[in-house]
Amino acid sequence: MNRLEKANKKLSEFNKIVMGEENVKPEDRKLRAGVDLGTSSIVLSVLDQNDNMIYGAFEYDNAVQDGIVVNFMESVNILRRLKEKAEKQIGQELTTATGAIPPNTGQKSTKVVSNVIEEAGFECTGVVDEPTAAAKFLQIKNGTVVDIGGGTTGITIFKDGKIKKVVDEATGGFHMTLVLGGSYKIPNDEAEKLKRDKAKEKEVFGTIKPVVEKMASIVKKLEPEVEDPVIVVGGATNFEDFVKTFEKELRHKVYKPAYPQFVTPLGIAMFDPKDK
Template sequence: MRKAFLKSSNEQLKKFAKIVNGDKPLRKISVDEKLKVGVDLGTSSIVLTVLDSKDRIVYGAYEYDHAVQDGIVVNFIESVNILRHLKEKTEKVLGRELKTACGAIPPKTGEKSAKVVANVIEETGLICTGIEDEPTAAAKFLSLSNGTVVDIGGGTTGISVFRDSKLIHVVDEATGGFHMTLVLGGRYKIKNDEAEKLKRNKDKESEVYAVIKPVVEKMAAIVQNMGSEIIDPVIVVGGATNFTEFTTTFSKDLKRKVYKPLYPQFVTPLGIAMFDN
């Protein structure tokens, strides 16, 4: 059963990875077709996703940013400018206007954070139809009714436990990909921008992972501390999980099988769009 839903999710993720930031949508759409839009204001990037009314992938775009910290918008103007650029690019590719969008925030970051995200979305001319929590959006995309989603972004580790499609427990800790960047910067005595580029360099992955592995182990410890509240399967998503050995470390520390979809950085953004009703 678990392999089946991951297979379906991975097929969708591969399609999205092929068209994201490209000059063509996955398929042509009519001028009056209902579209669903998701906006993920992440610590390291802002992602805009577009689905049709049946949650099938249409298009997506993203851009790296420094406007969000630990899941909180710290530079409103930069966030708006990046999102506006992504919106305009997407509208040009699709040949039509985007009208609504759903946003998301890390768990337990509060109404103030949700309001700021909504304001960013609406400042671009979109109508914000709602703000979801990020792991719930990931679970939506994965069609997960029972299990644990560990959403590791640039600034936070969000853990959501689901039973019978209901969210029963949420934990959020301020440890994420940015903390990996800080560790790399300290180890090599380089600036954060250089450390971020090094972290994303696939040719240096083995060397980089050896340095940032303690951060991954800390993330696993956050999950492990939840004890019996964790429900299998445990699925890790988010850009910070994009290391080959990530699930190996998590599985060893949790003493249970840990799953990771392909292109885990796009799971939550696609799930967010599914809530744009």
Template sequence: MKKEFLKSSNEQLKKFAEIVNRDKPLRQVTVDEKLKVGVDLGTSSIVLTVLDSKNKIVYGAYEYDHAVQDGIVVNFIESVNILRRLKEKAEKVLGRELKTACGAIPPKTGKRSAKVVANVIEETGLLCTGVEDEPTAAAKFLRLSNGTVVDIGGGTTGISVFKDNKLIHVIDEATGGFHMTLVLGGRYKIKNDEAEELKRNKNKESEVYAVIRPVVEKMATIVQNMGAEIIDPVIVVGGATNFTEFTTTFSKKLKRRVYKPPYPQFVTPLGIAIFDD
């Protein structure tokens, strides 16, 4: 299978990476046009994305955080404060108020988790229009009608299988980027904050990946254990996949081609915004 099926989404991701957290939007917006907002309350970061009515990228911002654990908000006030700052920054750059937003949760984490996410969003003055599951949001952005999305965040690995635009199977496992951080902390006998910084240091990537490869292999094993339920193409997204050798490890374990878009940490947040109708 050729990589052309990801071409459109790859181009959008590159555009988003150019404007995220900057002082200018991708284009100017009018005061009355419809804007769609996505809120991704992740374990390692909170991301706010803004699209227009045609699902074209307008703006985005993010902050690293420690307010969420395994995809569930554990520090409500910190989450609200971060999201409020992101909202205010976006409104300043866009020159207008944001009114609605959609959120997301890991698969099968329940109505209670969805309610907490909705409460965080609405505490900032936004009207929450819905809460989707994260891999489904990723598939929406990727325009994937048939295939498997493996969404690896800070705390969880969510796997969603799609056939004919329908979600036919979904699982969620408590393994993610935070577990990589724990392994690094144990290996070098450093605190989690230091290990997290080391993990994100691109200059140390080769050294870091050699240590955390077993965690990646465990993630791949979760997918492998689904056997015949997996449908190609397999696409990995999420901030924890941001290693050059990640897809190589996954492909070797699964014995099938695995794809990863550029800036995989932004796929799900952008997909969430599409649902803000």
């Protein structure tokens, strides 16, 4: 998994940029942007024409449910803030961006994502499906990419560099939140905070483990078409025991990159054309 090691290095560098631990020096260059309108957060990633990471930022949101934009203006306002913040930091205007949607969510979803990007001040250069974006960043030609976001589990199976199968089901991080909320009898916003509390991870994971097993069972249903390696990405995979639980149910070796929540946003930016 040499490619995964290289990806992990890039993801660690990108995390430092997002956390403000590395500052980007302003200079004139061609910039490309990726917009990930997620159920729990909106992420903006910026690359140069050589795929070097320039900038990244995110903001939590409630504007998207199950991969579908349900609050158009909230999404636009968040993305505008992220764009303005990025341009101030980089010292250069961001003119174009590519977006993404869960697999098989249709032309309507594509149009809405495109409209959010355009309304926020970008020229939208395209909308790709999320697991395909993740695979581009990971340089996967053969394998199964499982993109577990806030609202959906998206699966794309690749064979010889071509898409063999695409599946999407409405089970994601938000369903973990619902289970937590029901178990602890607390509102969803409190359950979401509890889910992200690293100090209570063991306790939380014990409660949401059946959701992870269901995610794995979605992939398992695709046998014998599942191709190795199986790689899980997305913010909902950020639990220490996630991979072990997923492997036990799926019965395949499973890999998870470092900072899996940033894999898809970086892949999306790579689809913004270099020669515009």
